[in-house]
Structures are given as structure tokens and as C-alpha cells.
Amino acid sequence: MRQNPSFAMTDVGEIRRLIDLNPWVTLVSQAEEGLVASHYAVMLDEDRDDLTIVGHVGKPDDAILGLGARELLVVVQGPHGYITPRWYGEVAAVPTWNFVSAHLRGIPELLSPEENLRVLDRLVDRFEGHGDDARGLYTLPNDVTFVERLERGTVGFRLTPTHVTAKRKLSQNRTVEVVETIIDGLTAEGRHELADEMRRAADARVRP
Structure with a gap:
């Protein structure tokens, strides 16, 4: 993901919040036959305060991904959506995706x-x-024998990332007035998650 200093998200607490609220992630790895991807839920490691995550994959996804042997890319996707240039006013502009x-x-x-x-x-x-x-x-009827048999069909992992790129592109390059118009437009369309993230980013801009 290409980074832009205007949209960079570097605060560990904010990235942790993103992961916690959006646990369904994409796992990408480079296999001999090419790129492979799987989709699983992850969680923050409760014993750490950094960006370490824990999760599991079902067999044979562990072998397909080369889990534990190759670098893994975990893609976390938060709220997103189309932004119409109508919300920019009577100026030359193109649509974008926040x-x-x-x-x-x-x-x-x-x-x-x-x-x-x-x-x-x-x-x-x-x-x-x-x-x-x-x-x-x-909980019954999931007895211990059943659960242990279930575990044998999965492979758990812990990932402490060595490289992190996080991006929050939420119209920070627009004026306060335009941002408020976009938030109002998203809210009117029922796209509350994206509107709430834009409000959060806007409030952070004006916070001393």
C-alpha cells in the first residue's frame, strides 16, 4: 500500500482499535505457485500492548500459506466508501474512495x-x-474430546509484525467545511461507519 504522509496512521492505539473493530482479515503469502490468500478472524494478543495478533487457520491452509516459514501479509480493512465530488461544491473535482x-x-x-x-x-x-x-x-454438547479433535484440524499462530503500513484516507486534504458536508452526506445515506471515522479524524485535526 503506497503511503502518503497526509494520510499516514502511525499511532499504535489507533491501529489496535482498527484491528479490534475489524477482525476479519486477509492473509496473503507468496507460495511456489504464486500469491495465495485466505480469510480468517484474528484478535490482538491480550498479553501484549503492541500490534501482535493471534489467530488460527484450518488445515491445509497452513501449508498453502507456508505458515511459520514465510512472510505473511495481513490486510486489515476498516470502513470505506465512495465519495462523490458533489460534496466538494462547484469546483473541478473527481470522485474518490475514503x-x-x-x-x-x-x-x-x-x-x-x-x-x-x-x-x-x-x-x-x-x-x-x-x-x-x-x-x-x-459448552455441552461440545465436550473436551470433541474440542481437542477440533483443535487438531487447525494451526494457531502469533504474528508480531516487523513492518506496518497503516493509512487513514478520510478527506484530511479538504477544508473543514467540505469535510462537514461529506460527513452530513454519508450520514444522510446511512453510511454511518465511514461518517463516524471521518468525524473521529476531523476531531483529531482540531484537537490541541
């Missing part, structure tokens, strides 16, 4: 079966929620 995204690169560490089970348990716990009918990884 987005928030991060690329994390590095060679992942493979998890032991015990660590992988803990990550799987945490993953289910996060997305299952805590309602009265929530079903955790070890």
Missing part, C-alpha cells in the same frame, strides 16, 4: 496445541457474546 486500512507483515510464530486452544476459546467467547444462550467452546 478508507481506513492497515498492512501487517512478518513471519508468524506457530502456537502449541495448548496455546491454540486458548486462542480458539477466546475467539468463540468474544464473538458468541455473553447472553443466556451463549455457547462457549466447552
Whole structure:
């Protein structure tokens, strides 16, 4: 992803927030036959305060990706969408696409079966929620034998990226008035996630 200083996102807390809110990522690796990609959910490593992520892939995706042996590119995609030049006023302009995204690169560490089970348990716990009918990884009828058999069909990993590129392109190159018009337009169209990210970026610009 080509970086632009005007749109660079370098704050670790903001990148962590992006990952936490957008856990469904694309994993890209260079295999002998060419580029390969898979899609899985990841989480921030709860024992770290950096950009280390944990996750798992199903077999044989580990072999296809060369997990643990080759560099892995993790693409995190946040809110994004089309921006019409109508919102710029009566000036010569072209449409654009606003987005928030991060690329994390590095060679992942493979998890032991015990660590992988803990990550799987945490993953289910996060997305299952805590309602009265929530079903955790070890909730009947998911007995321990079944869960351990499930774990053997997956490979867990931990990735501490050695290279990070994060970008928040949210009309920071436009005037405050134009940004407010864009936010109003997105809100009127029901594209609240992108509008909220633009509001967050706009507020950061004026914060002392």
C-alpha cells in the first residue's frame, strides 16, 4: 500500500482499535505457485500492548500459506466508501474512495496445541457474546474430546509484525467545511461507519 504522509496512521492505539473493530482479515503469502490468500478472524494478543495478533487457520491452509516459514501479509480493512465530488461544491473535482486500512507483515510464530486452544476459546467467547444462550467452546454438547479433535484440524499462530503500513484516507486534504458536508452526506445515506471515522479524524485535526 503506497503511503502518503497526509494520510499516514502511525499511532499504535489507533491501529489496535482498527484491528479490534475489524477482525476479519486477509492473509496473503507468496507460495511456489504464486500469491495465495485466505480469510480468517484474528484478535490482538491480550498479553501484549503492541500490534501482535493471534489467530488460527484450518488445515491445509497452513501449508498453502507456508505458515511459520514465510512472510505473511495481513490486510486489515476498516470502513470505506465512495465519495462523490458533489460534496466538494462547484469546483473541478473527481470522485474518490475514503478508507481506513492497515498492512501487517512478518513471519508468524506457530502456537502449541495448548496455546491454540486458548486462542480458539477466546475467539468463540468474544464473538458468541455473553447472553443466556451463549455457547462457549466447552459448552455441552461440545465436550473436551470433541474440542481437542477440533483443535487438531487447525494451526494457531502469533504474528508480531516487523513492518506496518497503516493509512487513514478520510478527506484530511479538504477544508473543514467540505469535510462537514461529506460527513452530513454519508450520514444522510446511512453510511454511518465511514461518517463516524471521518468525524473521529476531523476531531483529531482540531484537537490541541
